[in-house]
Amino acid sequence: MKALAARRHHRSAPVVLLLLALLVTGGLYAALVPSSAGAAEATARDIEYGSELFQANCATCHGMNAEGTQDAPSLIGVGAASVDFQVSTGRMPMEANGPQALAKPPQLTDEQVAALAAYVASLGYGPAIPTAEQVDPAEGDPANGMQLFRTNCAMCHNAVGAGGALSEGKFAPALWDSTPTVIYEAMVTGPQAMPVFNDANLTPEEKRDVISYILAQRDGSPGGIELGALGPVSEGMWAWIVGIGLLVACSVWIGAKSS
Amino acid sequence: MTTTIERGAAAGADYLDQRTGIGAAVKSFARKVFPDHWSFLLGEVALYSFVVLLISGVFLTLFFVPSMAEIHYEGPWAAMQGVEMSEAYASTLRLSFEVRGGLLMRQVHHWAALIFMASIVTHMMRVFFTGAFRKPRELNWLVGFVLMILGLAAGFSGYSLPDDVLSGNGLRITDGVVRAIPIIGSYLSYFIFGGEFPGQDLIPRLFTVHVLLVPALILALIVVHLLMVVIHKHTQYPGSGRTDQNVVGFPLFPVYVAKAGGFFFIVFGVIALMAATMQINPVWNYGPFDPSIVSAGAQPDWYMLFLEGSLRLMPGAGTEWVIGGYTLSLNVLIPAVVIPGILFSLLALYPFVEAFVTRDTGEHHVLDRPRNRPFRTAFGVAVLTAFFVLLVAGANDLIAAHFYMSLNDLTRIFRVLFFVAPVVAFILTKRICLSLQRKDRELVLHGHETGRIVRFAHGEYIEVHRPLDEHERWLRVAYEPEHPLEIAPPVDSRGVRRKGYRLDKVRQRMSQAFFEDRIEPVTPAELAAAHSHGAHDELEGGSHVASPRELEGSAPGGGRTIAEPADGSTPDARNR
Known part of the structure; x- marks a missing residue:
């Protein structure tokens, strides 16, 4: 220790210390950085x-x-x-x-x-492709995913991910065919008009919950043909086409039989 | 030989008749004659879908809990486990997933509601375009109009009951519209919601409105509506032998009892088929209501969609005025109150406007063919077009997303179309009506084209026409065209101003707009002239010497025409 103390006023000490500091910082960065x-x-x-x-x-x-x-x-x-x-x-x-x-x-x-x-x-450093475990829908909680999806995603992507319109010809695509990996990547990188949902915003576990909810929608929903899952507009259209169409056809049939 | 059953039925009927005197009523009612046409069944569709609504609605009330108390969901739907929601929403989920047949009944109820409103609208269109609202049926038109408004109220209150995100969004818009009413708006909103939106009271209140108030009113008005049909007798389409003094058709019993009874089951069957195969209002997709959430594609059911479209089209900038610290939200007031108000008032008051213009005080039981009333038909199509533009504008985001168009451009296009499309539709429809009337004239005067071309010995070609039979002709000539009113001069012979001249002037102006353009039906004299001309050709057909001028018809394009013998069975003289 004495030898070190004796040399601390050596004129090359600042340079050595600086080199050491750089080495430690660089070494720590290399060791701790989340490598993609x-x-x-x-x-x-x-x-x-x-x-x-x-x-x-x-x-x-x-x-x-x-x-x-x-x-x-x-x-x-x-x-x-x-x-x-x-x-x-x-x-x-x-x-x-x-x-x-x-x-x-x-x-x-x-x-x-x-x-x-x-x-x-x-x-340069950026988000990595998620691992299979990170996007495994079986490990997510669809109920929590539903609440996160409704708060963060449904205003553009529709309540079950059937897609929706944005301004000036842009649109949020339907999520029916998106793979879990692609959904995760979209959340973490925010492509095109989509905002970025970083890990502070939605933790990786929460992202997995969202994926679990989206994939659960593909199992189909009770009640018959989903009519595009677009809500009352498509229901109204089919009420006119199928319902009123069939009933008018039956009316014509009944009206024609007598004469 | 009578069987035991017949004897039993007779004894039962006799028992009733001796105590209620119902026999006479049944007898007269059973013999009542109704005319036959498929479009008369559209109102029946509305009636039967209402019956289906009552039946399925009663089932739903057995399980639905109209409460906004918060609970945590415990049930079979995985995506809702432990989620906080109102009891109303939870009981809707229970109805859908746990009650046997519950989802089917929910879907029957909702599809029946859509069909109910759609059939009311189509029935109204039939009544409007055929002029069935004319005297003595103006009041029944008003009753029908009120029934439609009540239908909207029933639909909207029911749509909001499950307390999901989508219906909550609709209620939020309603809240906004109520608040936009000047001065009393905010008080009214607090009154309706029992405090700040959404409050705790709305679902129970809507439930009372939906299961008691509105259905009772609808039921009462349906009774009035049908009684008035019986009192007025049913209208009939024009045709040979049909006049304002008679009714041509079949007796209620057995023909219509069988038809109408059977038709109820057809309507129920179609609704059940849709409910069993097509999903409607999957509330579990939207989640429990939370005021902070809106999902893409949030729209009301189709019959409220025009309001949504109206709101979407209204420009927001510069239309919200702050006057002395009070906000006047014209951006909500105009699209949600003023425009629907104008469109619905036009619809409700049209029979009275037309009666004012025509000064017609006669009773009408024979319907108009839409082409014979070009102004009315064009006006109806124009109002429908305005409604349709608003309706489509209510779905502008879906159109933009599915056809890769710009949402902003679509909104601008619909803004222009709302004003331009009704005018274009009016002009086009009127022209089409007038052209159809001209075609009718042409047919009556010259008959059907047969496609037979005949060459005479001297080389001339003529086209053979077949005259209309009496039934076809009746349909095309038996109507009274309306003419613009002639009014008395503003001053009498002594130069004194006449009372009521100004009103007459308004009436005359409107009457000119209504009836200036018209095509007169063929008169008997014109018909006789046209026929003698045909008969002449017929007589001289064999050894043809008629001068070309006599053969000259007024067929379009200046072609020559000649009439074929009315009785198709006689051999054609020219073909010997």
Whole structure:
């Protein structure tokens, strides 16, 4: 201890201390940062392949290094979840300019999406693709999910996720065919007009509850054909078409029999 | 030979007759003649769906708890476990999931309500477009109108009972509309809800309105409505032999007793079929009411949708005025009170307006063909168009989402359409009516086209027409066209101003608007002229020497026409 105390006024002490502090901070950051799952498993080869895919499919709008252009945002820090959501649902690469990117059959294979996600994740820290356990609807609580869904989601996506309109041609899509992973990614990245529901807003467990509620809607609902689950408008339309249609047909039949 | 059953029935009937004298009533009623047409059954659909509503409604009251007390749900529906909700909502869930047949009865009740309102509207359309509201039936039109308003009240109060998010949203809008009424609005809102919205009192109050007050009024008015039909006798469609002095049809017993009795089961069957196969108002999807929540696609049932559309179309900016610290919410008042008020007043008062304009004091039991009253038909279509634009505007978000359109553009389009579409519909309908009348004239004068082209020996071609038979002709010529009123001059012969001239002037102006454009029916003289011309051709057909001018008809396009013998069985002279 004496030797250390004797040298504390050495002129190189501040430099050594500074280096030590940097080393500790860097080491702690490296140890404690929540590493994104995709990035952790991604090999250099994946990232290299993803980079090539990016140059071929995305760079025209998002820039050669994903730094963004005036037509499209920067993708540095959007994370693997965002890439997986946009590309696996076919929204990206975008087909045409419009109020919002439409879902369509995906243009890249699953491996290509994974590589692309790994590449974008390597550019900066962002939300990772959730694990299978994080999105397992069987582990969620649909009753809690129902309350969260009604408070946070139903005003755009409709009470059971049948979709709804937003302003100027934008819309909240129906959730009938969305996979649990895609739903989770949408909540955590907030694509297009959708707000971000980060982990402080909705905890990962609560997100799983919401997914559990959405998936429970697909089991069907008692009472017969759901008529699109769109509420009184479609019910009224069918009351006129089927109900009044059948009854007028019967009236004509009864009226015609006598004469 | 009489069987035991027949003897028993006779004895029972005799027992009743000796004590109530019902025999005479049954006898006269059973022999009452009713005319026959399918559109006369639309009112019956409304009556029968009301009966279905009563039956299914009684079942629902056995299980529904009209209380806003908060409880925690314990039941089979997983997505609601432990959720806090009102007893009204919980008992609706119990009805849906635990009571045997409860969900079916709920769906029967709700589908029957939609069919009830839809059949009232179609019945009203039939009465309006055929002029069945004319003297002596103006008061019955008003009774029917009040029945429709009561139907709206019944539907709305029932829709709100389950206390789910969707119906709560509707109540919140109602609260807003009530508050928009100047001066008394906020007091009225507190009175209705028993305090600040939503309060604790509303569901029990709505329950009383829905199961007691409104149904009793509807039932009483239905009795009045039907009694008046019996007193006035039923109207009949125009046709050969039908006049304002007779009724052509079948006796009530056995023809209509069988038909009407059978039709009740058809109506019940159609409603039951819909209730068993099509889901309606799945309250478990919307969740218990919470004032902070609105889900996308929140709309009322179809018969209230025009109000929703009216509110959606009204621009908000600049229409809310603050005068001396008081807010005047024209953005709610105009779409929710003024516009429906105007449209419904037009509907209720139309029979009196038309009577004022025509000064017609005669009784009418033969219906009008809509084409023969172009103004009325066009006016009705215009009002319906305005309602329809509002109705579709109430679903503008669903249209936008499902057809990938801009919600904002749609709203702007509907705003323009609300004013333009009724005018266009009016002009188009009137033109179509006049054209149909012209076609009737053409048919009466020249007969049906047969598609037979005949060539004469000298090379000329003519088209053979077949004259209408008497029944067809009756339908097309037996109506009185209305003419614009002639009024007395403003001053009499001594130059003194005449009383009531101004009112007469208004009447004349309206009458001109109503009846300026018209097509006169074919007169007997015109018909005789047209026929002699045809007969002439017929006589000389064999060795044709008629000058071309005699053959010249007034067929469209200036073509030549010739009449075929009325009796199709006689061999055509020209074809020998």
